[in-house]
Amino acid sequence: MTAAQTALAYGTAPTATPLLRITGVTKTLRGQQEPRTILNGVDLTLHSGESIAVLGRSGSGKSTLLSLIGLFDRPDAGQYLLGERDITRLSERRAAALRSAEFGFVFQRFFLLKQLSAVQNVAMALVNGQGWLPRRKRRARAMAALDQLGIAHLAKHKPPRLSGGEQQRVAIARALVRDPKILLADEPTGALDTDTGNLVVEALRATTDRGCGLILVTHDHDHAAKMQRVLHLDHGVLSPAEVRR
Numbered sequence: 001m002t003a004a005q006t007a008l009a010y011g012t013a014p015t016a017t018p019l020l021r022i023t024g025v026t027k028t029l030r031g032q033q034e035p036r037t038i039l040n041g042v043d044l045t046l047h048s049g050e051s052i053a054v055l056g057r058s059g060s061g062k063s064t065l066l067s068l069i070g071l072f073d074r075p076d077a078g079q080y081l082l083g084e085r086d087i088t089r090l091s092e093r094r095a096a097a098l099r100s101a102e103f104g105f106v107f108q109r110f111f112l113l114k115q116l117s118a119v120q121n122v123a124m125a126l127v128n129g130q131g132w133l134p135r136r137k138r139r140a141r142a143m144a145a146l147d148q149l150g151i152a153h154l155a156k157h158k159p160p161r162l163s164g165g166e167q168q169r170v171a172i173a174r175a176l177v178r179d180p181k182i183l184l185a186d187e188p189t190g191a192l193d194t195d196t197g198n199l200v201v202e203a204l205r206a207t208t209d210r211g212c213g214l215i216l217v218t219h220d221h222d223h224a225a226k227m228q229r230v231l232h233l234d235h236g237v238l239s240p241a242e243v244r245r
C-alpha cells in the first residue's frame, strides 16, 4: 500500500513523501593528514516547495554535504532516500543519471563558457542526458528559463559582457532548464555584492513556488532568513539555527 492509500484506508491525513531524506550520514575524509570526520550523523529532510538554508563556518563540511546530496560523493554510513527510493548504494553510472535528471547545481563560480551566448550556455545543459531534443526545442526551453530569471533580453550576450549577478542568473537558468526537483546552491552569492546577492537569492527562492526543493549554503544571515528553515552545520551535525539579522 502506498502512503496515500494507507491514509485513505485509515482516515489519516496523507503526508507527502519528501523529495529526499538522509539519516545518520557520516563522512570521513582521508587525505595526506589524519583522517577527519567531517559529517557525523547528519539528518535532513527536504520536501517539494521547501527552502532550507545551511549556515556554518568555513571548513565545517557544507560543500561536502552538498556533494553527498548531489551524488558527487558517497557517505561512509547512513541512509539516503530520494523520494521512496533507497539510493544509499548506487553505481556511479546510476548516480550520474539521477544527478542530471533530478538535481540542479549553482556554485559561487558561474562556470559559464565565455565564447557562447547566454542562451547557448543554458541550452548546453540539454545537449546530454536522457531525452534527445532538437536544437530549436533546446533553444526554446533555454529562452523560457532565461525569461523565468528575468533576463531573456540578455540571451545573445556573452558572459564577459554581463555583470556578476547577470552571469549568476544565467547559471541558475542553466540549472533549471532540465526542470530539476532539487536545486543545490553552494554559496551562490559569494562573489556578488549585497544588492545583487539579494536578487539572486530571490530568484532561487522563487523556484520553490513551482515545487522545486532548494538547499542554499550561505554565510549571509539575511539570505538564510529568506528560506523557510535555517540549519547550522557544526561539528558534523545539522541543527536548527538561530538567525542573526
Ligand SMILES: Nc1ncnc2c1ncn2[C@@H]1O[C@H](COP(=O)(O)OP(=O)(O)O)[C@@H](O)[C@H]1O
Pocket: 029, 030, 031, 038, 056, 057, 058, 059, 060, 061, 062, 063, 064, 065
Ligand atoms: N578531498 C578532500 N580531502 C581531504 N580533506 C578535504 C577534502 N575536501 C575538503 N576537505 C576538508 O574538509 C573540510 C570540510 O570542507 P568543506 O566541505 O569544503 O567545508 P565548507 O564548505 O563548509 O567550507 C575542510 O576542512 C576541508 O579542508
Ligand SMILES: [Mg+2]
Pocket: 062, 063, 064, 186
Ligand atoms: Mg564550501
